[in-house]
Amino acid sequence: MFRRNNIASRIFQRQIYTPAPGTSVYCARRFYENLVPSCTIYDVECPDQSFRKFTDDGQYLISFSRNQQDLVVYRPTWLSFSCKEEDCDAHDLPPKAKRFESFFTHLYSVSLASCNGNELICKDFFLYVESNQYGIIATSTPSIHDAAANGAAIQGVPYVEKLTFHLIRLEDGVILDVKVFHNDFVNLTHNMGVFLYDDLLAIASLRNQTIHILQIRDSGNLVDVRAIGAFCREDDELFLNSNAQCIAFPDKSKLHQLPGNNVQNGTHLSQPNQEDSLLSGIKQRLLSFIFQGISNEEKDPALVQFLDRQHLLIKFGSVDGGVSRNADQHTAFLAVYNMETTEIVAFYQNSAEELYLLFERFCDHFHTASKNSVSMNFVSSHSNNIHALEQIRSVKSKASSQFMKKMLGSLPYSCQSLSPSPYFDQSLFRFDEKLISASDRPRQSTDHPIKFILRRQPCSLKFKIKLGPEAGNADGRTKKIASFLFHPFLPLALSIQQTLFLQQPSVVNIHFRG
């Protein structure tokens, strides 16, 4: 749509031309080619906290105190200063403007982990409910590894005494509701074991092999909807209990209800005794779907994501595989499960080509974003962007089966792990994915600046993200990791460099459009 690169002529053209149908967001995004975070404030003095992320609507910056007990929330703003000289453009920023507080206003701090207990905030975990501006944060006691199995719990999985999910209204920091799990384990690294879709939250409990589905009400309540694992239908428990006690069968005409209803499921700590002789509901569904003989190992539900409000994608793996994403050694299975009919619709091994083809074509439907979130629907992926598709096809042509298994190892997706920033749009910029990407996982830090190059002619270098000042670091042996937080729509980014194995405070740089 824009013929020239000059921002003024683009604004004039925007007055006249309308974008092609359905492309208005992509056309508006092209202005980000002109507004880039080219200025950097290195090693800005900021509170010693671990900054987690910007919320997807750009309203808040979430961070946790260094002692992992408090949630600290900032509002991203913009600096303002005035210059009375004649030639203002030549002047650098005054030192008093080069502060953390110029860009971020501290809103409040909330203490979540109790001081007397040994609870700590899980600083890798944060979910945002955009429609109501709620945040979900988890606190847990330390994990215990010498677990002896009890009842339906499985051996080998560590557990925590108390794991609490807090639902917080980010506007003012009020804790609206909590959900507590006792003697359980949920893998919270990078939001892996929990998936948020619209107002439904799926929590995969590794120790009890149950998937809990909760609903987040507008009133701020966390409501149990169903738990899949021991029982697939709400009245299974009643049926099994009554069967064991040899009383008349209850009326089975009451069918499963829609997730919108306020269905209270029984707690899962007290399992009936005959459960040991029966396979848990979900495993029984799995085994009745596949014929035995494919694998003799027992597979437990490990990771889960929503595909839509009724369908879950569940990964069944051996215990160790459930905790990590390393797919090389073991086989795992992925199943599509319909919560309403409690049927497994489809079933794949984690190296299945069929599933990989679906993944290649419809990757965006695995990244289920809620309808409320506009920004998350435009994240570049290999299903919506030709450059990303060419990239993975070129890697695939070199090492096909290993590559497929590796790509399928990323399923089920971690929720809210990609940044919606337009600077990661592959149609606009080209950058080295090993050094920086939309994913918020920290990666190995580099002394060289990370270049963002324009995709379109004249393919020029637009801006660089450099982690340290020009002098560089003399000690090249210390291993450093870097993480990047990009604001969803402002030309503002934080880069945080941490030295592993040393107790040095992290170095924070602010990249902004000067």
Add this chain to the structure above:
Amino acid sequence: MGSMLGDWPSFDPHNFSQLRPSDPSSPSRMTPATYHPTHSRTLPPPDQVITTEAKNILLRHIYQRTEEKDLRPKRAATENLIPEHGCKQQRASPY
């Protein structure tokens, strides 16, 4: 039908009858050429209701593949259950 709208036909001769030529000195009766369909194959069924499919395209594909597998004749349980991909034909892409 004059130069304004071209010589395009209509299915109803009464259409465009309200048009008056802007130039009153050259009155021409504006009856468009009338074409009628010779068959009713393309008419929608009278009770047709068009709605949006609730399932997204990924789930539609997954269900379709599952139904295809179900329609194929069942094999003995001892055989390898993962189907060979060579015998499957690529379904024509709907778009």
